[in-house]
Amino acid sequence: MLITRKFEFDAGHRISTHRSQCRNLHGHRYVLEVTILGGIITDAGAPEQGMVMDFSDVKRVIRETLVDQWDHAFLVYAGDTRVLEFLQSIDGHKTVVLEVQPTAENLALIAFDSLHRTLRNKYAGRLELEHIRLFETPNCWADVNKVDFKFDLVGEAPGS
Numbered sequence: 001m002l003i004t005r006k007f008e009f010d011a012g013h014r015i016s017t018h019r020s021q022c023r024n025l026h027g028h029r030y031v032l033e034v035t036i037l038g039g040i041i042t043d044a045g046a047p048e049q050g051m052v053m054d055f056s057d058v059k060r061v062i063r064e065t066l067v068d069q070w071d072h073a074f075l076v077y078a079g080d081t082r083v084l085e086f087l088q089s090i091d092g093h094k095t096v097v098l099e100v101q102p103t104a105e106n107l108a109l110i111a112f113d114s115l116h117r118t119l120r121n122k123y124a125g126r127l128e129l130e131h132i133r134l135f136e137t138p139n140c141w142a143d144v145n146k147v148d149f150k151f152d153l154v155g156e157a158p159g160s
């Protein structure tokens with residue numbers, strides 16, 4: 001059985017190598033859809049009876065793992081040194097440094113990697129991350145599915 005919860009967060013970025021507008025500092029209201037695979041809990045009287053996972057727990061776990069860290073942060077490529085140095089010059093600025101350009105594709109892969117590890121560690125064998133969809137704008141999004149994940153990570157296979 002699959003369940004999906006949607007999250008929204010605001011973040012700044014730029015694609016420093018982009019040929020056009022996206023090389024400018026700008027931001028998005030990202031929409032992240034997280035789909036989890038698991039069996040329905042059938043234990044009579046259990047608080048989660050009839051559920052794969054309580055949506056309020058999905059919210060808490062996904063926010064703690066990722067969304068709260070990215071919300072109102074600037075997502076910057078480590079190779080974008082001018083912008084990184086500028087952000088580091090601002091006291092207390094919420095900056096997330098990435099080893100890859102903060103495209104929708106790369107952010108979706110990073111999100112999948114992080115959430116997959118969390119679900120595996122907390123709910124080993126019972127719940128599994130099935131799919132991530134990250135909207136950068138209402139018209140543009142990237143998908144990562146577990147069957148594609150190991151072939152998609154930039155430069156390396158996902159850790160064990």
Ligand SMILES: Nc1nc2c(c(=O)[nH]1)N=C([C@H](O)[C@H](O)COP(=O)(O)OP(=O)(O)OP(=O)(O)O)CN2
Pocket residue numbers: 015022028102103104105136137138139140
């Ligand atoms: N494959 C990708 N292409 C682009 C990405 C990306 O992450 N992956 N990102 C950008 C820009 O950052 C920008 O966010 C997208 O801008 P744009 O193409 O203008 O998208 P809009 O939905 O705002 O465009 P409309 O024309 O208003 O529909 C660029 N490319």
Ligand SMILES: [Zn+2]
Pocket residue numbers: 013022026027028136
């Ligand atoms: Zn953008």
